[in-house]
Amino acid sequence: MERKRNKKGKCFLAAVIGLSAVFAPIVSSGVSAKETIDPYHWTREDVSHLSMNTQNTAPTIQKDELIEITSDSYIWDTWPLQEKNGHPAVVNGFKIIFALSVPKDVLPGKRHDTAEIHYFFSKDGKSWQSGGPVFKDGEALGSRQWAGSSIVHKDGKLQIFYTATGKKGETQLSYDQRIATATATIKTTNTNVSFEDWSTHEIILEADGEHYQTSEQTGPQESSYAFRDPYFFQDPKTGEEYLLFEGNSAGTLEKRPYKHEYIGSSKFRQNHVIPDGSKEFNGSVGIAKATNQGLSTFTLLPPLLEANYVNDELERPSVMVKGNNYYLFVKTHSEKFAPGLQAPEGLYGFTSDSLFGGYQPLNESGLVIANPSDNPYQGYSWMVMSNGTVISFVNYVDVDGKDIYEIGEQSPEYQFDHFGGMLAPSLKISITRNETKILHEKKQGVFK
Structure with missing residues (x-):
């Protein structure tokens, strides 16, 4: 997602330019000792090891060679319907994907102001048919919906987790972010997929101000606020079920302490100057543990990872298990x-x-896939499938050296012409212990 300033000057992830019917209350206690360990700190020293090379730089996207899966809408943040074990689900022969969407007459940089979730289905996993909006008008919470994840239960029911942004019916856009859920029956025919018998939509997680910053704790000098992007994860080692999400380290800027571990080793700190303004960056990856089988009540746990003094927007986190190791992935913008x-x-x-603690950055710095230097905004919102396939969407291409804010100052015609708003070619990566590399590019819209 992308950047838009509200009246307080905060830079939010809005566009760059421009299972029962009633759920129980949110649970916030009962954390085990194993789940209260300190988060891993992604350090400035880690990022200093970063270098772009052929193993981590994506091929250049040729937008004109790609095919849109819908001709009347833009799509961006995309995710598949998954089994609880993380594998893409197949329902009566259909694969199903979800994506944020707006009509094509919406300026790309304004798309997060009116985003809603659409779905698409396919029998071959390559060609996709639009099913339209997932929710009927007025059913979803918030003034618009941002990214989430979707699973299918053993009884065949869909459960979707999503970000409810703003307040329903508001006359002026607000940026409150809460995590919501709802369930539905999946109906299929030989040629169609639909969702029926929706449960009541309910908020299941909100920032607590203790582990995760609330919007009220966010000062005007801070560039971002987040409590969004839920991702369902069932731990294959324990069977426990969780939601990961993007957040910020709790507390006001004045009260958040400095810690040496935010920066790096003592040797690195000796010669490293921390620039002014670094304290304002406090991105985190949050986690909450399910406390009922219907996945409607959760206990907030301390963050898995924090990026204080490093980064303030760790978007759409996800986790997978390969061999004995857990692999935690996030997406972020250069600015x-x-x-x-x-x-x-x-x-x-x-x-x-371990799911809790002990993380180390892949490839020393954490970088797994980068946009090429001459096309720095060509793709975004990468999501790693369990088989190493990585999906994403086409963002802004061929921008002639302009940065993301300069793109937003261009004419509407320029922005429409250079924005993709479609599925990007998928990538295949290998993962070997603490190292990854891009193996090859796959066809557009391939999830397996």
């Missing part, structure tokens, strides 16, 4: 790194032999 850090728009990752 979301703190002053003094140079890093590309890309997919970043970390690995540990």
Whole structure:
């Protein structure tokens, strides 16, 4: 997602330019000792090891060679319907994907102001048919919906987790972000997929101000606020079920302490100057544990990862298990790194032999996939499938050296012409312990 300033001056992830019917209350206690360990700190020293090379730089996207899966809408953040184990689901022969969407007459940089979730289905997993909006008008919470994840239960029911942004019916856009859920029956025919018998939509997680910053704790000098992008994860080692999400370290700017571990080793700190403004960057990857089988009540846990003094927007986190290791992935923009850090728009990752703690950055810095230097905004919102296939969408291409804010100052015609708003060619990566590399490009819209 992208950047838009509200009246407080905060830079939010809005566009760059421009299972029962009633759920129980949110649970916020009962955390085990194993789940209260300190988060891993992604450090300035880690990022200093970053270098772009053939193993982590994506091929250049040729937008004119790609095919849109819908002709009347833009799509961006995309995710598949998954089994609880993380594998893409197949329902009566159909694969189903979800994506944020707006009509094509919406300026790309304004798309997050009116985003809603659409779905698409396919029998071959290559050609996709639009099913339209997932929710009927007025059913979803918030004034618009941002990214989430979707699973299918053993009884065949769909459960979707999504970000409810703003307040329903508001006359002026607000940026409150809460995590919501609802369930539905999946109906299929030989040629169609639809969702029926929706449960009541309910908020299941909100920032608590203790582990995760609330919007009220966010000062005007801070560039981002987030409590969004839920991702369902069932731990294959324990069977426990969780939601990961993007957040910020809790507390006001004045009360958040400095810690040496935010920066790096004592040797690195001796010669490293921390630029002014670095304290304002406080991105985190949050986690909450399910406390009922219907996945409607959750306990907020401390963050898995924090990026204080490093980055303030760790979007759409996800986790997978390969061998004995956990692999945690996030996406972020180049301008979301703190002053003094140079890093590309890309997919970043970390690995540990435990879900809680012990993470280390993949490839020393964390960088897994970067946009090429001459096309720095060509793709975004990468999501790693369990088989190493990585999906994303086409963002802005061939922008002639303009940065993301300069793109927003261009004419509407320029912005429409250079924005993709479609599925990008998928990539295949290999993952070997703490190292990854891009193996090859796959066809557009391939999830397997």
